[in-house]
Every structure is written in C-alpha cells, then in structure tokens.
Amino acid sequence: VTMPLAVVGVSHATAPVEIRERLAFGPAEAERALVALRKECGVNEAVLLSTCNRTEVYLFPARGQRSIDAVERMLAPKAGAIEGHLRDYLFHEWGDSAVHHLFQVSSGLDSMVTGEAEIQGQVREAYRRAAELPVAPPMAGPVLNRLFQMALSVGGRVRSETSIGEGSASVASVAVELARKIFGSLKGKRVLILGAGTTGELIVSALAREGVEGVVVANRTYDRAVDLARRHRGLAVPFDRIREAIPTVDIVLCSTAAPHPVLTRSIVRESFSEPRRHPLLIIDIAVPRDVDPAVGDEPEVFLYNVDDLRKIVDEHVRVREGALPDAQHIIRTHSEEFQAWYASLEVVPVIREMRRQAVAVREAELERLFRGMTHLDPRDRERVEEFAQRLQNKLLHDPTAQLRKGMASGGGAELVEAVRFLYGIRDAAADATPEQAPHVDLEEEENGE
C-alpha cells in the first residue's frame, strides 16, 4: 500500500542557521500557515514542526510535486532574499521514509546533538497545536493523529529503553553535571565569573537553571561585568577584588582572554582567610588557560579545563552512539506497525461495501417475508427483524476480522481482491483509496448496523 504521506522542510542537515532562523514559525504563525496550506494544496491533514534546528511540514494526503511546491510557496515569504533557491535547502521524504523520519526526529536521532530530549516536547507541541486548531475536518486527522501519537510513544521508548539520552552532550551541561557531582543540589550555591564571554554566560545560564543563585562577575572592563551581572541579577566586582570574592563562592568560572593565568595557586591560597572546609569547583574554559594547573593540587579544589569538559562530552556522545542500533530497532518496529495499521485502512471501503450489500439483501428479504405474513403483529415483526440483523452481523463478523488480520500481517492485497471477486464489489466506493476516505473509523464500521 503506497502511503501518500510526506514531510517537506529544512533541517540542520540541509540548511545553515541563517536560513533556518528565517524559516522559524511562532505558534500563531504556524496555525495560520497550516490553514493556508490546506486551502492551497487541498491536504486533509497537516502538522508543522518548527524548532531552532528544523522547520518541517507533515502532509496527508500528499500529492507529489504539487505538495512540495505548496510548502515552498508557504516558506518563500519568510525566507526572503537568500543565496540560491529555497528549494536547494528543502528536503522531502515520502511514505515509509516520512514515517521513519518523524520517528527519528521524536527520538532525538536526527537532532544536532544526538539524543537531546527537548525535541520530544517540541513534537508534542506541534501535534497539539494542529490537533486543537478549530477547523473542520481536524488538521491532525486520523492518519497524522495516529502517526504523531506513535512518534511520541517511540520517542519515549527510545529514551527509556536505550542510553541515547544518557549524560550531557554540551560543555555547559557537563559543567552542571560536574557541579552536581560535587555539591548535589545547586540550590543556593554561588558562582564567580571571571570574564564576560558568551560560553561563560551559557554555562552560568545552565547553572542558574539548576538553582545557582549568587552570581558575582569580575571583568577587566567593569562595564561589561555590570551588564552581565544585571542579566543574571548578580553583583559586579572590580577584577582586582577577586581574592575577596573567591571565599564567598562555591564555583569559579574562568573565561577571560588573558594571555597568562589570572588565577594562581598562591592567589587561591591567599584568598582563603582560613583553609577551605568545603570543595571549590573551578571551571576554566579559557584558551590560553586562566588557571594555573597547580591550583588543582589544592586538596579541596576541583579544577577542570575545556579539554576535560570536552573529554566528558566525547564520552557521552560515544555512549549515545553505542545506543543507535537499539534505537533504530525500536524505530523500525514501530514504522512497520504504522505501515500495517495504514494498510488495514485499505480494507475499510471493502468492508463497508460488504455490509451495504448484506443490509440490502436483509431488507429486501424481510420485505418479501412480511408481504406474505401480514398476520404478524408489530412485536413479532420486530423480533424477526432483530433476528435477521443478528444473523447478518454474525455471518459478517469472521470474514471482517480475518480480513483485517490479513491486512495487518501484510498479506492483505490478495484477500481484498478475493473479497471483491466473491462479493462482486467493483463500484466506486470500494475502489476508493484511504486518502479519499480518510476519516473512516474502523471501530464504528465494525459496530455499525
């Protein structure tokens, strides 16, 4: 069964950040774009996933090149004037590949940092936004509804059953991990920042998210220290006052551009009014290094430079990559499951026609019967009608169930043909493809009549 499902968009693998940032959609913007897209290319269902690493539109039923063109026209105004053509940055996947792609995305396997967890929430949000859009039929209809529910479930399984999300995979998060291994909870801990660089600020932000409260900033340019301190509701101190600041903090973060060490063992020793009782964590991400390596020989000082942090990141990445085969296995299994579910949809019009024929026969026979038995009172007629309906349902139940089972196990095409032959089903309704009747509820079909 060919699945007319498509994903079209840009990702970190196909477009640089300058392009991706232009194509990012806010929530309201995404909703308007989906409505416009339905109007323009006639898709029944669509979900737009927009993060800093990707902008992707999932379409059902997709209509070949027409759908790609529609998405391109949707993105073009946002892209504005870019180098080359927007199409050069677009990727598209069809059918099973689109399913596989979404499962990879929701599991974090397609992320810039393999295994990152944030994407799961972003996929959920994109799906929720489409599902809650007040349009009829729903933007996340039966197919995309099922697809995204399954994608979220796959993401959860991959994360819980493999080590794909283990450990931190960025310098900032590794710094937080080290701090947690020393201090446990970081709530109420204080940090001194030497230098006002971007990476340093990223680490401070990550520490602040974990509860670090007191931020003290020292920078050669005092005004920059004041700026950074204001952003983190901290305190700026002149650079020559760091000896007084060190005893008051638990973590020191160094990221100055100084060509020589600004923190020596003697400074660290002198800065303590008495030998330190609690550990001091020093993270030196400056190159050349800001901290004399001898500082690490102090018993209660834990000193790490950028190479140490990178070593941890590499180790975590290695662990995550080791989990890829297991993650791919889960994704493959669920892709096949979705494929089987979708294939089972093809059988719906056939079942509907079988039932229609059975109902027609039942009604015709009842009418003939009642014509010859005019003495029956209404109560008896009702009983006969009930009997006929029960008989019809029982006769149809097994073939219907077996047909579905056959479709789900992948060998249903011949079965469908056989049923069409046996019941003489050749009309338009039975030949309709699932995309022409995408809102069929299998349960309703079974319980109908």
Add this chain to the structure above:
Amino acid sequence: VIHLAALLLYLGAFVLWVSLLLKGARGRMGRAAAVVTGLAVLVHGAALLDFWRTHAELPLVGPGAALSTLGFVGGLALLVVLPMKEAARVALALLPFVMILQGVALGLGIEPSPFALDFQGTGFVLHVSFAFLGYQGLALAFAAGTLYLIQHHELKEKRFGRFFVFIPPLATLERIGRFGLWVGFVSLPLALGLGWAWTVQNRGSLEFADPKVLWAIMSWFVFLGVFLARRGRGSTEYRSALAAVVGFAVIICTYLALRVTASGSGLFL
C-alpha cells in the same frame, strides 16, 4: 530458612547494585536493586520476629542470633537511605558488611542461647539495641566515607567512568556520613551507660577486663577521633570520610583480635 532467604536476597540486591555500577548507572536496574534491598531487610526482620515468637526470647544473646540482629540494624540503615534516590547507592558499600554478618550468623547457627536467662530485662535490651545502633551508625559512615573517597579520587583524577556516574555527589555522601556518626556517637555512650548499670545491678561490679567492655570503650574513642577529624582547619569533609573508614577498620580489626585472643570471649557477640 527465612534467615537464609534474607541472605540470598541481600546477595541478589548486591548483584543488582554491582550490575548498575557496571552499566554506568544506566537503565532501570536501580529501582529493582532498591526494591530487592528493601525486601531483603523486611524478610530479615521477619526472620528475627519468627525467632522471637518461636523461642520466646529476643535474638540478642549468643553469637549467631546477636550477629544476625546486628546485621538487621545495618539493614535498617539501608532502609533510611533507600528512598533518597542516588543516595540509595550507598547500599553497594554497606550490603557486604550486612551480608558478612548474616553469613557468619548462619554459619554459627541462629539458635537460642543457654545464657539467655542471665541476660534479660529492659535495661539489657536497650543496652544491646543502642550498641548495635552505634556500630551500625559507624558502618553507615564507613560506607558513605568509602564512596566519598572513591568519588573524590575520580573527580581529582578527572576519571569520568562508571564510578563517577554511579557514586552519589560528595555533598550527599558527606550528609549520610555525618548522620551515621551522630547516630553512633549518641547511641554508643547510652549503650555503655546502660550496660554498666545493668552489670552493676545484676553482677555487682563492672569488669573492665571484659573484652567487650574494652572494645566498647575503644570504639567510643574511635568515634571521638572521627568527630575530631571533622573539626579544625582544612579539608574537613575529606578528612572526616577518611577517619570514618579508618576508624571502622580499626574497630573491626580490634574485635577480631579480641575475639581470637581474649579469654572469656565466648559470650562476646
């Protein structure tokens, strides 16, 4: 049989904790390990209750029964840390001690003591209970201290392998160690005082040459030493962990030495 089941459960829990360590604390093994540990302690408690019910005496007299009870007090310490997420991993260091106690107890036979009638009364029960609590307090401090030293070493040497991932944060271990020390430091003098009062009341005088009295007094001095290590200048947390490990080793070695050499040690645990 119930005592053996408890030992096997302790062993199973230990294997699970080791597996978790080898897997770099990944997967759901941690929860299973904590559940089996808790179950082992409960089964151990049930075994001791069964002993009490069957023999109408508390399992405090006689080497087998007393060692099993001492092990159970260690199990209670495990129950305290089990709900504390990462801190539950202290079980890895404490479980071997509990298993050894239970294993030796089973080896000696957990049976009623012919001397049980001589050792009765609330004072005696409280004396033994506080003494066990005191020693298990130090055992907990030892377990936390051991992990502290390993984690400290890993952090200093910048080795971010399995131990680094598995062992709880230094601050957590320090808190557990401090808790164990306080429990021990408060319980042991109470045990000594109650033991002295009970002996004077029932035997007329306290024999200072009694090996267990010597051991108890020496143990209290070890506690004092560990507490003093927490004071003063410099790396007190590290020093305290080291002192707890060394102190516990001294107490165990002294016990073994006294058990082997001292006369009249038959009743000594």
